[in-house]
Each structure stands twice: as structure tokens, then as C-alpha cells.
Amino acid sequence: MNGLELITPTSVDGSGVSLSGAKVVFASATSISINGIFSSNYDNYLFVIRYVHEDYFRGVNMRMRLSGTDDAGSNYAYQRLQASGSSVSGARTTSFTQAEISGVDSANISGAHVYVYGPALAQPTAIRGMSVVGYLGGTIYDQAATHTLSTAYDGCTINNNLNSMTGSLTIYGFTKQSVV
Amino acid sequence: MEPYTITTSYPDGRTEQRLATPEEVAQREADIANAEKEEAERQAAEQEAAQTLLSGLTKLIELGLSEKEAAAVSGVYNLNTLKTTAQGVN
Secondary structure (H helix, E strand, O other): OOOEEEEOOOEEEOOOEEEEOOEEEEEEEOEEEEEOOOOOOOOEEEEEEEEEEOOOOEEEEEEEEEOOEEOOOOOEEEEEEEEEOOEEEEEEEEEEOOEEEEEEOEOOOEEEEEEEEOOOOOOOEEEEEEEEEOHHHOEEEEEEEEEOOOOOOOEEEEEOOOOOEEEEEEEEEEOOOOOO | OOOOEEEEEOOOOOEEEEEOOHHHHHHHHHHHHHHHHHHHHHHHHHHHHHHHHHHHHHHHHHOOOOHHHHHHHHOOOOHHHHHHHHOOOO
16 A cells, blocks of 8 residues: 555553544643654654644644653754744754644644654654644744654654643554555 | 653553653653743744834834834734734733
């Protein structure tokens, strides 16, 4: 089969976090740990996330995870691009303890596609997040991130450090077979 | 911060609960401190940029442009939003 295949995590961790089939559901959660999603079955992955935040517009972060333990070392860097009205701005953060992957806003619904390249390969991981944030009716909040350790990871944790998020996400693997 | 409860959920509906380890609590505290610092810096930068833009708009208005013209020339979409941001209200 070619294309995207839905992945069911082996388990999820966090307060207010649960599984509904393959869907990760979270309610008033600050940290969403997802186990057993990255493997040799796929090289690249897509997270599709839909959520709201309980407070003002915030960035959302990701950490790589292996056997239930996050890598919280200063091994992440990310570039942010934000467009709101006529204002477009960017910022880079390096040697940080997590990678920003999207934004989320209160009241207005937010959503993101987050591509993760090679997390289960013994080489550095690249991450690309593209999100719509409901702030002021629609704000673009994109990220390009890297994680430098050459470790094969099997999961990740999605963090919102200030306040909590409610929503759901699904994870897909890109099949490695070539299209005929 | 007190140890908080972490729930693990499995596809078959089983759940397990445990208290966060001291390392997890310490990491959470560090994450919150980092996020608060970044949020304060972001809000300060946003406010400073809005104040600079509002100052420029005010000078254009003093030169004779209407508020609507000054906003259009500077690309400001919503003058009231700019004023609110310049005041540091989010």
C-alpha cells in the first residue's frame, strides 16, 4: 500500500490524556506523551492536531522520547515564522530543551500539521510544523526544528508549558514503498 | 511543585496511574520557568514594536493625515488593536 498509514500508539501518558482507537484525546492536558509510534516501519511521519488552549495564544513544543523517557537535553533548535495581519516576524532559538512545533489559541480553534523526518533512524531528526492559530481570526505560525542526537526514538512528548490544551491528534506514517 | 499523577492509557482501554518522579517534577518546573520568561520577553517585544508603530502613526497624523490614511500608509489593519497592544494589554 502507498501513502499514509494510521498509527496506533502502544500507550499514552499524561493527566487528561487517553486513547480512542488510534486517536490521542486530551482534555485540560499540559503534557501529552505518546509511546510506540516511531519504528522501522516508516521513515517519516505526520501529526494532525486540532485543539484549543485555556488561555492566551501560546507556542506548543515537542520532545523526542525513548522507552518512556524524554530527551530534555539542550539538543533542540527551531526557527519560527509568524504572520498576523500585515505583521510578519521570525525568531530562532538554539540549544534549547525542546522544539516548538505549533501554536494554539484560546476560544478560537487551532490546528496543525507537524511532519517528523527520521525519528526512528539513528541520525538527527528534522521537524516541520505548520499551524493555523485562531488568534485575531487567523494567524500563521510555522516552525522548522531539528534535534541533533543520533538516537532512534520510539515516541515523543507534546508540551504546553503554561496552562493546558484540549483536543485530539492522529499520527500517520509515510509508507516506504515507491509509487508504481 | 508537588508530585502530580501521570495516567498511562492503552489501546485496549486499560489505564495505570503513578506519581511523577522527582526528575519529572523538576523538569516541569524548569519548563514552566522557561516558558514564563519567553512569554514575558515576547510580550515586551510585541509591546515595544506596537509603541514604535503607534508613535510613527501619531506623527503622520500630526502632519495632516487622517487616522484612516495613516493606518493605510503604515499597513495597520486595526488601529484599536495596535493601541491595545501598545498599552501592554493582551
